Amino acid sequence: MDGAGGLSKKTLSNVVILTGRELEITRGYLVIEDGMIKEISEGSPQSRAVDLKGGFIMPPFVNAHTHVVDSVAKELYLGRSQPQVVGPSGVKFKALESTSPAVAKQATKATLKEMLATGTIAHCDFREGGVAGVDFLRRISCSPLKSVILGRFSRTEEIPALLSRADGIGLPSLAIFSEDEMEEAAAAAHRAGKLLAAHVAENAEEMAAYRNKHHRSEVEQAIKLNCSFVVHATHCTEEEFLKLKANGIPVVFCPRSNSLLGVGVPRIDLALKTGVEFFFGTDNVMTCQPDMFDEVSFAWRCLRRVDTSAGSEEARRLLLAATINPLEFFKLPWGPVEEGRAATFLVLARKNNLLHLSDVYAGLVNRARVDNIREIYCGGKIIIS
Numbered sequence: 055m056d057g058a059g060g061l062s063k064k065t066l067s068n069v070v071i072l073t074g075r076e077l078e079i080t081r082g083y084l085v086i087e088d089g090m091i092k093e094i095s096e097g098s099p100q101s102r103a104v105d106l107k108g109g110f111i112m113p114p115f116v117n118a119h120t121h122v123v124d125s126v127a128k129e130l131y132l133g134r135s136q137p138q139v140v141g142p143s144g145v146k147f148k149a150l151e152s153t154s155p156a157v158a159k160q161a162t163k164a165t166l167k168e169m170l171a172t173g174t175i176a177h178c179d180f181r182e183g184g185v186a187g188v189d190f191l192r193r194i195s196c197s198p199l200k201s202v203i204l205g206r207f208s209r210t211e212e213i214p215a216l217l218s219r220a221d222g223i224g225l226p227s228l229a230i231f232s233e234d235e236m237e238e239a240a241a242a243a244h245r246a247g248k249l250l251a252a253h254v255a256e257n258a259e260e261m262a263a264y265r266n267k268h269h270r271s272e273v274e275q276a277i278k279l280n281c282s283f284v285v286h287a288t289h290c291t292e293e294e295f296l297k298l299k300a301n302g303i304p305v306v307f308c309p310r311s312n313s314l315l316g317v318g319v320p321r322i323d324l325a326l327k328t329g330v331e332f333f334f335g336t337d338n339v340m341t342c343q344p345d346m347f348d349e350v351s352f353a354w355r356c357l358r359r360v361d362t363s364a365g366s367e368e369a370r371r372l373l374l375a376a377t378i379n380p381l382e383f384f385k386l387p388w389g390p391v392e393e394g395r396a397a398t399f400l401v402l403a404r405k406n407n408l409l410h411l412s413d414v415y416a417g418l419v420n421r422a423r424v425d426n427i428r429e430i431y432c433g434g435k436i437i438i439s
């Protein structure tokens with residue numbers, strides 16, 4: 055940092071910057087002063103600068119759906135169906151119950167560090183285990199990673215205590231409680247000004263069973279409960295995406311988890327077509343490493359699989375879904391990469407896999423990896439280099 059007049063100043067030059075709310079491409083330089091982005095300009099700076107050799111600056115990732123404590127149960131999905139893995143009596147819960155708190159803490163901490171190292175500085179976790187489960191994760195800090203924690207209850211009497219500790223309620227499924235209990239939970243979350251979210255439309259058989267029993271779809275029930283967002287929507291129809299959009303309810307897609315658990319491929323093409331807001335999550339750590347580079351590149355494959363017309367604009371929208379859109383939704387304490395904001399961003403090196411890109415958005419979505427991370431800035435400080 056240069057110490058001009060007591061101000062801490064640094065210039066990063068020769069870089070492609072994904073700028074502002076829309077990730078517009080600026081080829082030039084960025085000036086950091088006192089932890090803030092002082093200037094973003096095209097061309098070359100007048101002052102001394104760090105030459106990033108054509109690298110990239112982009113916002114950090116927000117992982118909108120995780121279950122980090124099942125880090126203790128990696129690969130236990132082998133030989134099992136999705137309900138046998140994560141259903142109410144699935145192997146995941148047996149593993150969580152039989153693991154000592156010390157081991158669970160160590161495994162979870164390693165996962166949180168991994169998230170930071172792969173460019174994610176906030177995640178939203180669906181925590182199991184009621185109030186104690188929320189408290190357990192809250193105590194495992196990995197600064198500056200921010201954990202938005204949604205808890206679950208087993209009895210409605212737990213809801214007030216849960217909402218006093220958690221950032222909201224994350225329902226494992228809409229089928230496990232009665233309609234009255236669901237309404238009670240939803241009303242309490244809304245009264246407290248906290249989030250209410252649920253897994254929906256992940257498993258086609260369970261979806262059909264839900265519709266037969268309740269005479270409405272899981273999506274319709276999520277809308278009725280006024281959910282803040284829904285997770286998976288793997289089997290949502292175009293009409294359902296339109297309904298979610300009309301009700302201002304975003305979707306969190308977890309395409310790698312869906313594939314590894316054999317439940318299907320989310321229709322990201324329909325989400326783009328309908329304009330419903332969406333984010334990405336990596337879901338259970340027992341299934342997927344929480345690496346958002348991997349998630350967006352897999353999502354890109356899912357999209358191109360059904361729509362080969364998807365190009366630069368669609369890739370830009372996938373990047374927005376992994377960065378800016380959830381940042382605003384979860385009201386996280388940093389902004390887009392633009393002048394006057396905190397200097398919080400990823401610096402990617404343009405080496406090997408990122409050389410000779412003819413399209414920045416599609417190239418980054420398809421090819422960027424964790425080993426491209428040169429530095430992670432958070433409020434002007436380098437936290438990973």
Ligand SMILES: [Zn+2]
Nearest residue numbers: 180253337338
């Ligand atoms: Zn989940």
